[in-house]
Amino acid sequence: MADSQARAAAEALPFDPSEPLPRLRRELATGADGLSAREAARRLAVHGPNEVRRTARSSLARELTGQLVHPLALLLWAAAALAFVADLAVLGWAILAVIAVNAAFALLQERQAERAVETLARYLPEHALVVRDGKPTTVEARDLVPGDVIVLEEGDKVPADARVTDGGVEVDLSMLTGESVPAERVAAAGLLGAPLLDEPNLVFSGTTCVEGQARAVVFATGHHTELGRIAALSQRTRREASPLERQVKKVAWLIAGVATGMGALFLVVGVAVGLPLTDSLMFAIGLLVANVPEGLLPTITLALAVGVRALARRGALVKRLSAVETLGSTSVICTDKTGTLTRNRMRLRALWTPGHGAEAGPWAQELVRTAALCTTVTRDADGEPHGDPTEAALVAGAAERGVPVDLAGRDTGRLALFRFDPRLRLMSAVQDDPGTGGQVRIVVKGAPEAVLPRLQPGADVDSARAAAEELAGGGMRVLAVAVRELPKGAHPPTRREDAESSLSLLGLVGLYDPPRSEVAAAVRRCHEAGVRVHIVTGDNGATAAAVAREVGIGVPRLQVVTASERLDDEELDRLLVKGDAEIVFARSSPETKLKVADTLRAHGRIVAMTGDGVNDAPALHRAHIGVAMGRSGTDVAREAAAMVLTDDDFTTIVTAIESGRRVYDNVRKFIVYIFAHATPEIVPFLVFALSAGAVPLPLTVLQILAIDLGTETLPALALGRERSEPGVMERPPRPPHQGVISRDMLVRSWGYLGLTSAVLVMAGYFYVLWRAGWHPGDPTGVGSPLHHAYVTATTATFAGIVTCQVGTAFAARTDHAALRDIGVLSNPLLLAGIAFELAFTAALVYAPPLQHLFGTAALPLDVVLLVLTFPVLVWGTDELRRARRRRQRRLASTSAPCSVPPWSSRNGG
Known part of the structure; x- marks a missing residue:
């Protein structure tokens, strides 16, 4: 199975790059002198331009x-x-x-996915150096064809997928593999069964040559390249609606159905009880207007926009408003390791020397100084190290331990260099070392399993191997350093096998990329919030597992899965859904990330996936929340993601989850607020209809519009700015199937808050009429003695609904906690909105032009004092209800301890 997996990508290519070079050249019909210009033109017509293609835009x-x-x-x-x-x-x-x-x-x-695919094209160079008709020629990179021989040098971007035929280069493959260490690509035979990205003789379109010079024969262009394949994956993974978007659609259809159904029903009822048709129509229109939440969409948009701004201040740029809410429902985070959990700063952490162990002393200083000599890293104009991060860490470590290495002197005294070979896993240099009085030495560094077999007979290999395993278990990258002194006057060896033999071990060095100090606390908050954390990385499993344990990932247990691309759907289901472990997926490919995201989505988990490379784009686009790195990430990853971390910090994701939960809670608070007003707006029409007109209409359609689009809007918008309730990150993620409207919300809105408001409003209406001597059935139309009393009564109804809104706004600010826990005056925007609605209401009631337009009249003092009690009564009844529910929950929690992980399916997560 491993062979078939490793060659899956090659089977999709027109040519197999892993076969022997002579056969590949025959199949490509090319040679060392490349193609002729005429043949290249013909092939361009057959294979098409070497560029990333995108599908046609939708209409x-x-x-x-x-x-x-x-x-x-x-x-x-x-x-x-x-x-x-x-x-x-x-x-x-x-x-x-x-x-x-x-x-x-x-x-x-x-258009987000299309932009991500278009951004891939930026990774292709505009021009390439190609051998045509036996001569090096500069051509446009889009004109390359299979069979072309290209010339690669330091600093070049690779223009197409190619196989190295001469020389060697170090290539930065991080955009494809996630590995920060450059990989050497040389003219050599392939590795049996290795994935294409691990082949030591292949270079890939869009990657960068860090060092060296080579020639390579192109075997894939355009959409057949790794870059093109990722573009195709990105286009196939379309963005789906967020949970909030789906729920809002359901709510909208529910509201539309209720409003239309009630309007039609009571139109028939009105006619049946003898109401004139015009009155019945007015009644139906009033019901429809009372049920339509005109401010729902703008308020949701504002709540999400507020979340976006708050996250931007904390280092998270959210590109899609609905992503804020989706973050709040996240139940699984799949995170990279390097740069997200760690600082992305390799440091020399541990040393081991034969006979001295981890002791410090002159032998340890000699070890680190010699290791720094066996490097090719240089310094740029600003003095910053340039080159392999591992070697830069060795140079910095030597300086920190008081034995700095002069890089210019190192190069001057270098007599020979055998570069790092990915198959041998070591490098060596013949060095005239001034630190040893001019002694010429062969210095070798590499993986312990590669260096230890090359030691002199009789060396204590077992102790060194045990020490290497101990360092690796601590999450460190371990290198062995060995030397051999050459006799004075001896010629430096010219063959690698002669140089790298009969060595004396100086010791082992352990390099470590330390976790960010704040990540452990963030992971704890994730676990408290019922969010599961997996690591999906291209790095080594042991290193990633050590970092995971250090930051607290692995609750209740940690499982490491290597070669994760081999996992089938059943195995992924067992690991991700049925198991209780948090998992490290090591050596992950782009398909692995996609499969992990798809598996979690298929089982109802809400997935946040981090990434920084081009290879991450499909998974970032497929996950509910794609999170790209702002500092180390590629443009493609940033375009494909819904959120970009400007600080590349895992902690920011957890902050975003809390913000998302707050936004979702605030949307529900707004819905409670507007639904509560439907009852006191509908009840007057019901009283009018059921009394067959004996009770005059307590509220007009224009007054309802004034409430819904005038007095209600600003307080509703202000509810989108509420701070988080206490304990928001101590509850499990809500189930994806949970509606934004719950039965409890409807009972609270229409029952407690709405019914209380309706009773108070109708009491105020009847108080004004009865005080004027009205009895059921008395005429109240224009010209009748009771007409002014009737207008005053409808105004009292209007003012009563507005003041009930004030009480509802304060009650809706919390779902569980007492108002004092979040602060009565902690939302200044809400206070300003209430002040505006009261001023607006006063204008409608007392300003003569508006009185004429909205059919209102000035209220006497006793009626004003009556309606001013309504906010306290509405808020007070709900405060008592919440206090009773808190007591019930405390009793339930003490009698039924939780014994399941917060992400268990029993908790809906």
Whole structure:
């Protein structure tokens, strides 16, 4: 199975790059002198240009239509139409503007995947040095074809997938593999059964040559390259709607169904009980307007936008508003290791010398100084190290231990160099070392399993091997350093096998990329919040596992899975869904990340996936939340992701999850707030209809519009700015199937808050009428003695609903906690919104022009004092309800301890 997996990519290529070079050249019909210009032109016509292609864009008109017929948009269209019917053109145009802005914003998000694919093209160089007709020629990179011979030098971007035929180069493959250490690519035979990216003789389009010079024959161009394959994966993984987007659609259809059904039902009821048709129509329109939450979409948008701004201040740039809410429902984080959990700064951490162990002393200083000599790292104009990060760490470690190495002197005294060979896993240098009085030595460094067999007979190999295993178990990259002194006047060896033999071991060095200090606390918060953390990395499993244990990943246990691309769906189900372990997926490929994301999604988990390379783009796009690195990440990863971390810090993801939970809670608070007002707005129409007109209509359609689009809007928007409730990160993630509206919310809105408000409002209405001597059935129309009392009574109803809104706003600020726990005055925007709605209401009640427009009248002092008690009564009843529920939950928690992990399916996560 390993062979078939390793060659899966090669089978999709027109040519197999792993076969012997003479056979590959025959199949490509090329030689050392490359192709002729005429043959290259013919092949270009057959194979097409060497560029990343994207599929055709979807129809703009179709996407725009989809946004304009969104259920919430349809409700807003209906509200706008009613506003125009009611001769409120300004409100109508305002609603239409909201529809247009939201449609345009959503439309921009749909282009995200296409931008990610287009960004891939930036990794291809504009020009390439190619051998045509036996001569080196510079051509446009898009004109390369299979069979071309290209010339690669230090600093070049590789223009196509190719096999090295002469020389050797060190290539930065991090964009494809996630490995920060450059890989050497040389003209050599392939490794049996190795994945294409591990082949020591292949270079890939878009990667960068760090050092060296080589010639290579192109075997794949365009969409057949690794870069092209990733582009295809990115286009196939379309973004799906977020949980909130799906729930809002359900809510919108529910509201639309309720509003339309109630309007139609009571239109029939009104006619049946003898109401005139015009009155019945007015009644139906009033019910519809009372049920349509005109501010729902703008308020959700604002709540999400507030979350975006808050996260931006903390180092997370969110590119899609709905991603903020999705973060709040995240149940699994799949994170990279290097740079996210760690600092991405390799450091010399441990030393071991034969006979002295980890003791410090002159032998330890000699070890680290010699290791730094066996490097090729240089310094740039600013004095910063340039080259292999591992070698830079050795040079820095020598300086820190008081034995700095003069890099210029190192190069001057170097008599021969055998570069790092990925098959041998070591490098060596013949050095005239001034630190030993001019003694010429062969210095070798490499993997312990490669260096130890080359020691002189009789060396204590077992002790060194045990020490190497102990260091590796601590998550360190272990290198062995050995030397052999040459007799004075001896010629330096010219063959590698002669140089790297009969060595004396100086010791072992352990290099470590330390975890960020704050990550352990962030992981603890994840576990408290019921969020599972897996590591998906291209790095070595032992190193990643050590980092995982150090930061607390692996609760209740840690499992390391190597060669994870070999896992089938059943095995992934067992690991990710049925098991209780947190997992390190080592040596992961792009397909591995995609398979992990798909498996978790298939089982209802909400997945946040981090990544920084081009190879991560498909998985970032497929996950519910793709999180790209802002510092170390590629442009492709940043385009494909929904969120970019400007600080590359895992802790920021946890902060974003908390912010997402707060946003979701605030959306639900807003829904409680607006649903609570439906009851006192509907009840007056029910009283009017069920009394067959004996009770005059307590509220007019224009007054409802004034409430829904005037007094209600600003406090609703302010609820989107509420701070997190206590304990928001101590509860498990909500199940994906949980609706944004729950039965408990409806009971609270329509029952406790709505019914209390309706009773108070109708009490105020009847108080004004009865005080004026009204009895059921008495005429109240224009010209009747009771008409002024009736207008005053409807005004009392309108003012009563507004003041009940104030109490509802304070009650809706918390779902569980007492108001004092978050602070009565802690939301200044809400206080400003309440002040505005009270001032707006006073204007409608006492300003003569608005009185005439909205059918209101000035309220006497006793009625004003009556309605001013409504906020305290509405808020107080809900505060008592929440206090009783808190007591019940405390009793339940003490009698039923939790024995399942927070991410268990029993908790819905």
